[in-house]
Amino acid sequence: MNPTSLQQLDYYQILNTVASFAHTDRAKRIILTSEPKLVKKHIEHMLDEVSEASRILAISSSIPIHSLDEVTAYLEQANKGIFLQPGQLQRVLSFLEHCRKLTTFMRDKVLVAPTVANYVQSIGDMHDIEDEIARSLRHGQIDDHASPELATIRRHLGMKQAEVKEKAEAMCRSKKLAPYLQESIVVEKDGHFTIPIKKQYRSKVAGNIVDTSASGATVFMEPAEVANIYEEMNDLVMAETHEVEKILYTLTALVLEKENDLHIAMETMHHYDVVFAKAKYGRSIDGVIPQLNESYTIHVDAARHPLLGEHAVPLSLQLGIDERALIITGPNTGGKTVALKTVGLLTLMAQTGLMVPAGEKTSLHVFQKLFVDIGDGQSIEQNLSTFSSRLTNIVNILERADDKTLVLVDELGSGTDPNEGMALAQVILEQLFAKGTTILATTHYRELKSLATTHEGFINGSMAFDIDTLQPTYRLLLGETGNSQAFDIAYKLGLHPKLIHRAHKLSDSQSDTSNFTLGDVDQTQKRRYERQLATTNYARKQSKAKKQTAIPIFDQGDNVTVSPDGEVGIVYKGPDDTGNYIVQIKGKKRRVNHKRLKLHIPASELYPADYDFDIIFKSVEYRKTKHVLKRKHVEGQILDEED
Numbered sequence: 001m002n003p004t005s006l007q008q009l010d011y012y013q014i015l016n017t018v019a020s021f022a023h024t025d026r027a028k029r030i031i032l033t034s035e036p037k038l039v040k041k042h043i044e045h046m047l048d049e050v051s052e053a054s055r056i057l058a059i060s061s062s063i064p065i066h067s068l069d070e071v072t073a074y075l076e077q078a079n080k081g082i083f084l085q086p087g088q089l090q091r092v093l094s095f096l097e098h099c100r101k102l103t104t105f106m107r108d109k110v111l112v113a114p115t116v117a118n119y120v121q122s123i124g125d126m127h128d129i130e131d132e133i134a135r136s137l138r139h140g141q142i143d144d145h146a147s148p149e150l151a152t153i154r155r156h157l158g159m160k161q162a163e164v165k166e167k168a169e170a171m172c173r174s175k176k177l178a179p180y181l182q183e184s185i186v187v188e189k190d191g192h193f194t195i196p197i198k199k200q201y202r203s204k205v206a207g208n209i210v211d212t213s214a215s216g217a218t219v220f221m222e223p224a225e226v227a228n229i230y231e232e233m234n235d236l237v238m239a240e241t242h243e244v245e246k247i248l249y250t251l252t253a254l255v256l257e258k259e260n261d262l263h264i265a266m267e268t269m270h271h272y273d274v275v276f277a278k279a280k281y282g283r284s285i286d287g288v289i290p291q292l293n294e295s296y297t298i299h300v301d302a303a304r305h306p307l308l309g310e311h312a313v314p315l316s317l318q319l320g321i322d323e324r325a326l327i328i329t330g331p332n333t334g335g336k337t338v339a340l341k342t343v344g345l346l347t348l349m350a351q352t353g354l355m356v357p358a359g360e361k362t363s364l365h366v367f368q369k370l371f372v373d374i375g376d377g378q379s380i381e382q383n384l385s386t387f388s389s390r391l392t393n394i395v396n397i398l399e400r401a402d403d404k405t406l407v408l409v410d411e412l413g414s415g416t417d418p419n420e421g422m423a424l425a426q427v428i429l430e431q432l433f434a435k436g437t438t439i440l441a442t443t444h445y446r447e448l449k450s451l452a453t454t455h456e457g458f459i460n461g462s463m464a465f466d467i468d469t470l471q472p473t474y475r476l477l478l479g480e481t482g483n484s485q486a487f488d489i490a491y492k493l494g495l496h497p498k499l500i501h502r503a504h505k506l507s508d509s510q511s512d513t514s515n516f517t518l519g520d521v522d523q524t525q526k527r528r529y530e531r532q533l534a535t536t537n538y539a540r541k542q543s544k545a546k547k548q549t550a551i552p553i554f555d556q557g558d559n560v561t562v563s564p565d566g567e568v569g570i571v572y573k574g575p576d577d578t579g580n581y582i583v584q585i586k587g588k589k590r591r592v593n594h595k596r597l598k599l600h601i602p603a604s605e606l607y608p609a610d611y612d613f614d615i616i617f618k619s620v621e622y623r624k625t626k627h628v629l630k631r632k633h634v635e636g637q638i639l640d641e642e643d
Contacts (some may be wrong), residue, residue, distance in 0.1 A: 001036050001350070005372035009408075010307055010346045018354065021280040025069045027273035036351035039291055040366045042631045052113030054280035054355070064105055065273050066098035066265055075263075078256050089133055090140050092255060096130040100122050100264050102272070116275065122268050123263035129254045136251060142244050150243045157236040164229050167378025168193040171223055180204050182218045192230075192494045194220035261422040290350045291363040296438060298343065302361030303547025305342045306349075312357075315342050315476055322458045325429065325439040327448055328476065330463030336442040337374060339407045339463070339476055341439055344372060347406060365438070370402035371397045373412070387414075387421075395430055403436025410442050414430065422447050433457060551579045551594050557603030557613055563596045571603075572617050584617060 006012060012032075019031040037043045054061070074088050084092070102120055109117040136146040144154050168186045171177055173194055178184070180201035187194050189211045197205050206224040213219075222230075242435045255262070281287075285306050298319045304312035311336065319326055328336045329642065330344075346356045350364045375392050394409075401407055413425030422445040427528040432439055462477045554560060558571040560583065567585050569592075574581030579594045607613075614623050 001370055005344075005370055006348065008374050009341055009348060011345065011348050012125055013351060013354075014306060014345070018277055018281040021284075022273050023065050023067050024273050024423045026270050028279060029268070030274050031277060035368075036348050036354070037369050038366065040294060041367060043351055043353060044292055045349070047289050047292075047355075049116055049275045050278045050282060050353055050355060052116040052332070053275045054283055055112045056109050056116065057276070057279055057283060059109070060105075063099040063166065063272070063276050064098050065276065066095050066120055066269060068095050069099075070097050071266060074349065075255070075259055078252045083245065083252040085248070085256065086137060086141050086226075087444065089248075089251055089255075090137060091277075093133045093137065095262075095265075095269075096126055096133070097512065098570055099126065099269070100130065102269070105642060116272075119268055123265045124258075125263055125267070126258050128185050129258050134256055136247060139316055139357050142247055146244060146247045148510070150247065153236055153240045153243055157240060159231060160236060164226050164233070165193050165230065168227050170221065171195055171225070177205065184194065184527070187220055189220050193226060193425065194222050197221050202261055202527050232501055246584075272413045273280065275642045278354055285355070285357045287355030287357050288362065289354050289359075289361055290346070293363050293365055296365050297361040297363055298347075299361060300346065301343055301344060301361035303346055303356065303358035303362065305338055305345065306357050308338070312342075313475060314359075314361075317343070317461065317476055317478055319407075319438065319440075321457070323457055324437075325433050325451075325455075326441070326461050326478075327429075327451060327458060328440070328442045328461040328463065329444070329449055330442075334464045335476075339461075340372075340374065340410055340440050340442060344406070344408045367406045367438070369400065369402070370406045371401060371406075372408045373397065374408065374410040385534065390414075391424075396430060398428065398435075401432055401435055401437045405435075405437045406440075407465055408440050412441050412443060412448075413445065420446070421445070423447060426451070429458075430455070430515045472624060527603035551575055552597070553597070554581060554594075554597065554599065555603050557607055557611070558599060559603070559618070560597045561599040561600050562592055563598070568600060570616060571597075589617075 015034055019028040022028045022031060037046070045305050070088075073085055076094060077088075078084060081285045091211055098100075103123060106113075106117040106120045136143055137197050138144075142150070165186060172181065172186055177195075180197050182196040182198050185196070187196060192212050195205075196213075196615075199217055199219055202209065202219050202221065205221055207221040209219050209228060210225075211220040264390035285304075287431050292531060296319075298317070300315055300317050302314035304314055315338075317326065328339060330336055346358060346362075346365060347364050347370065349356050351366060356362060356364075373390060394412075397407060412428060413421035413423075424444060425441075425443065425448060429439060429441060429448070431582050433455070441448075449460055452460040459478065463475070554571045554574070556571055556573060560569055560571055561567070562569055562583065562585065569583040569590075572582040572584050572589055575594055580591050581594060581597060582589050583592045583597070584590075616628070618626075
């Protein structure tokens with residue numbers, strides 16, 4: 001699979017989205033480095049896993065998968081002879097608990113997911129190490145009762161701490177020291193029990209100064225009697241540290257004893273993370289498990305491009321061994337390229353073991369190669385033109401394509417002389433077909449549309465277009481030949497039928513032009529036609545008078561400046577036979593000759609295509625009356641045209 005083709009089909013963007021559902025960094029890396037598989041049985045196994053995982057998620061969306069990325073580092077640390085710290089052991093314990101919970105969770109899922117649920121059987125029994133670590137830890141620290149020796153040491157240490165505090169409190173109550181005390185309380189400073197002594201009496205009390213107050217008036221002293229007890233405490237603290245390290249070494253050794261089991265458990269947990277990330281993604285796009293075939297069948301049932309979400313128009317098509325070359329025609333921005341990308345991307349997703357956003361009948365052939373030629377592909381470094389760059393890519397495809405290849409080509413032969421481009425496109429398609437390649441191609445060349453009638457195995461498809469709204473519907477119609485709709489669009493936008501008929505004769509087109517008449521057009525079109533004819537008549541008169549001055553054509557809504565004062569106005573209508581326009585300036589309509597007008601901002605940049613200019617040029621009363629008469633007939637009410 002060509003990386004450039006994968007990039008053009010947004011494959012890596014899909015992988016990024018899938019990876020976002022994973023918990024562990026390793027699972028994310030596995031997903032991000034995924035590639036489409038080429039063996040049908042392998043792909044079917046992956047899809048079966050995702051299907052079972054999806055059924056499990058339908059029962060419970062909370063899967064006990066642990067973020068275990070640091071456990072491997074802990075094992076490496078232990079193998080170097082460095083004992084694990086309590087916090088690290090706590091995270092190992094968390095992983096062991098998740099392994100146990102996952103085993104319990106999957107126990108009753110065997111009926112709905114026999115394969116996936118049984119993966120936990122590979123996780124060994126590690127309850128002994130889990131119990132020992134849990135018994136030895138409390139709140140992230142070694143528990144007092146982790147060993148009898150530690151319990152004894154900490155009990156004696158507690159007694160000594162109580163003795164120190166009691167000794168200090170007794171000195172605070174002493175009448176002998178009362179005159180020297182700032183307050184009769186014991187203050188703990190940095191782990192030492194101190195008494196607050198007035199600064200001027202610090203020499204009167206035997207002991208060590210531990211701290212001084214902010215004002216300097218008080219010193220916090222540890223009495224000599226208390227310091228003697230601290231020496232005994234230090235011996236106990238050293239004994240405690242030694243015993244804790246001994247326990248940590250013992251627990252670390254237990255972890256190393258289970259190293260192999262831990263690695264297997266981590267592999268299993270990682271695999272679960274990948275499978276459930278795929279399943280969660282599939283459910284997020286309302287995906288299905290596609291059928292796979294090796295009969296060169298592409299049956300796409302109500303498929304949606306996953307990156308378009310709810311805005312995608314469902315795509316359905318079917319190709320097989322007898323018809324394996326689809327030529328899609330239709331207007332620009334009609335969805336031809338999206339159709340190509342949808343088929344290509346769904347094929348890649350299926351071969352990566354992902355659910356696809358399509359109907360249950362979807363069946364996809366397992367291709368060994370997939371090539372794409374979409375976009376201009378211009379190479380600045382090699383100074384190649386768009387056509388040269390694309391042709392270089394096509395030559396590469398021709399050399400490598402065979403009967404196990406899917407080729408997607410957008411606007412083949414574009415970027416050069418139309419006749420030569422069409423001829424090249426036809427021979428390239430014929431050569432690819434002769435090699436047994438499955439082809440989906442888009443084109444504007446009407447000559448290529450005839451391949452379906454002259455070449456067995458080719459089929460036409462057309463992207464539907466709503467001529468009433470001048471909008472593509474993005475629906476693919478198989479077996480039909482589309483066109484660019486240029487004449488229909490021109491007629492809808494107000495080009496005079498006489499001009500369209502003339503263009504039709506020049507183009508040698510086979511399309512029907514009988515609908516292009518003045519019989520059934522709205523008032524807006526009629527005004528445009530009148531303006532076109534008025535302009536034409538005026539030009540003829542000017543020509544007869546041998547005047548060379550051309551009349552600039554302004555559209556309704558154009559923003560113009562009026563000389564000599566430089567006032568700004570809005571074109572209402574015109575020109576008339578003498579080249580005058582009606583221009584609205586400061587709310588009033590004035591007749592102005594075209595020689596005094598200069599375009600400031602075209603209407604196309606100021607207003608949407610369907611903007612109602614009555615809002616600008618007509619009164620409120622006029623618009624209200626027009627609105628009422630559009631809805632119903634009102635006896636006696638008429639609409640007087642405002643100029």
